[in-house]
Amino acid sequence: MTKQVQQLDRVIIRFAGDSGDGMQLTGDRFTAETASFGNDLSTLPNFPAEIRAPAGTLPGVSSFQLHFADHDILTPGDAPNVLVAMNPAALKANLSDLPRGADIIANADEFTKRNLQKVGYDVNPLEDESLAEWRLHSVPLTSLTVKALEEFDISKKDAERAKNMFALGLLSWLYGRPVEATIKFIETKFAKKPAIAKSNVAAFNAGYNYGETTEAFSVSYEIKPAPLSAGVYRNISGNQALALGLVAASVQSKLPLFLGSYPITPASDILHELSKHKRFGIRTFQAEDEIAGVGAALGAAFGGALGVTTTSGPGVALKAETVGLAVTTELPLIVVDVQRAGPSTGMPTKTEQTDLLMALFGRNGESPVPVIAPATPSDCFDAAVEAARIAIKYRTPVMLLSDGYLANGSEPWKVPSQAELPDISVPYTTEPNGDDGTTFLPFKRDAETLARPWAIPGTPGLEHRIGGIEKADGTGNISYDPNNHDLMVRLRQAKIDGIDVPDLEVDDPDGDARVLVLGWGSTYGPIAAAARRVRRGGGKVAQAHLRHLNPFPKNIGEVLKSYDKVLLPEINLGQLALLLRAKYLVDIISYNRVRGLPFKAEELAGVIQEVIDSE
């Protein structure tokens, strides 16, 4: 039977199953195949905080969504074209996101009476007509896998566990994915358990062959590679990119990196990644708590290291006092906040942009801190280098606001060469700076940057003491002088206000839009995709995205005032809008959803269009 091959320009697949079913791994592998095939792609893992929630229940459903295309795409996609449902819970939890006509590939073996009951199905939805509006492929994935692995000397349980590889094989056939890398991956992953390695490869191949031979699938699809610009690419998640950005910052600043960190979702992967790169002289310190993590990083910075701490919102709350100490002692420090849904523990694995005001103001006293937010997973690399540049040049703590969506999402990244990266090194101070040529004034500032000298222990003649108590301008000695305090408060503020930040760029293809849609951080993808949709429909909208939240680009007031309307979608209750309204007296139109999920492009396109129509 020769099967038909249909051309598609893009596909959104969602793999969904129990948190023990290996859906994240399946999604990762499909992504890797897709990346190496040359499609543009964007991913959205979505999983519960519980490591193994009760099997077969709705809270235990883990999913991985992948959007891939023959052209440049910006988001993991709004609604899946294909849902792979490994059990009834996965079907039930995801069906409402699935547009009519989409494909459902369901593991029929798991639709048992007991599993159906667990999620409140009275009748098996694979057998009644309730899914008639979708294209249902009911496939006994488990039993097909077990059958394919009959001849292997493995337990039935191990055979059943390979069903995700069977599903991956099937999907790989369906979308014409290259399979060699996955086979190699399985062999490496289970190198110490050859029987498991072989059986998983066999399950993967069986799934692939099943697609090719069965009549259940009459069509396979081809999505041509996307015309990306020339270069070397790799698929990268935000956390990975951020970690590599920190390594690059260490190399490009010629400073040894010291990471003080305490494990926290969704930031721990940065600690894991950096811990692998000791041959770059990177010291990673898993501290006893969040406070010790930032404390050790600051201590290392006093000693001349590039001090970094990585955490999420609750950790930032705990680190606040130490960040204040870094502000007043004017030492370089990078604080990475991979934001998650709050307050308190909130929803640890879900995304949010709700820490902006905490990053800016969550400390006692006048305590200005530069804030930078990456826009996409791969942009986390550049944002890390930029955070380090500012921290070192201005001797200040810098907040880097990533979030759960960027951290776990991935996209192809055009890998830069070291030669393209900026040199961000700043030499330590080694000579006295007093007018008499012998004294050292630890708080005598650089005339241009207002940064104070960074003289590290081991430098003869520059012995000095710093601390949290207010310091006299110049000498750094303890001072309770009212006018000195006022001066120091203003100097610290002026230093941050004077940081060189690139101008805000506006994307307005026709140049005559009257509505500006503004964003910051991880909303870039959905906002840009929404703006494209609106423009395709004939609407005129300008788009701008803020990377520097403190200080703002110098031209931002001018940009805001040059549009009739400014729309600002945020995954919070309007934190950036509050700042812009206060600072620039612009009547920002906020659009806020705080659902722990990224915006959908379609949703934002509708909001933008509404604002345009209300003109």
Next chain:
Amino acid sequence: MSESLNGKGLALVPKAEGKQTLKDFKSDQEVRWCPGCGDYAILAAVQSFMPELGIKRENTVFVSGIGCSSRFPYYMNTYGFHSIHGRAPAIATGLAASRPDLSVWVITGDGDALSIGGNHLIHALRRNVNLNILLFNNRIYGLTKGQYSPTSEVGKITKSTPMGSLDKPFNPISLAVGAEAGFVARTIDSDRKHLHSVLREAAAHRGTSLVEIYQNCNIFNDNAFEDLKDPEKRDVITLRLEHGQPIANATQAVRLAPTGGLEVVARDSISPEEILVHDVHNPDPSLAFALSRLDEPAFQHVPIGIFRSVDRPSYDHLMSEQLEMAVAQRGPGDLDELLQGGDTWKIN
């Protein structure tokens, strides 16, 4: 390799070229403790001790938290970091772990180290970073003007406890031994000679050393250690700990108790062979812990000196070794190679 640094806390710190004096270590800042404070004696003792180490002054760092004692770094003409409440061990850990060429001293008090910073203290001790922690214990909160502290005796009447404090105090030595600190000692502000001898050993220890210094707060808790200073009483209640020597004074002696712990008995009631001989290097912390309990109930018999001095590899050294091993195994990091690692593909 790690073992080669045992007993050489300053092995990696550059040596001073010329001879140093007390004056070299005095900063130009006016000392602002209350007149009569025990901190003056400790400052003078430390300033006069530092030249003895013969290390470069610029490679010496004093780190402190918050409290009266934590002003200490301002008065030392070395590098110094007066940080925030309780966090000095954490900050010093980052500094010492990334700079093995520094001699790092943490100055802390009973509130700073045992209350707000208790977590950092025990973890520094178990990790064994190359730090010297000087814990000034005056059994009261001084800087906040006289509330009881985690080492105040039960029933302490203070501003915050007008009917007496309810919580049982920490014994800093017991806590440190319990955390398996490698070096644990106790000394007293008024005995400079003893203080020097303990500091000498603490500096020589590679890893975290904890030195409890009984320190008098003459404003809020005056004479807290008076019995240990009173010429008539001190020799009766003090038990000097010296390695290889019987733990005893003229009237009291320590022996193994039938309960498994230690007990203090009249010296003339037992034979000399029964007196416990002090072994600071005993890897088992049990006897050191039992010794730390002898001052309960308070101040009938107080061991002074080094309770425990046991070598194990320091954290900073192990960390450096891992970096060296990573380079030895796979060569120094190459950024281009790292960035282009993983599954890459090329578009022409």
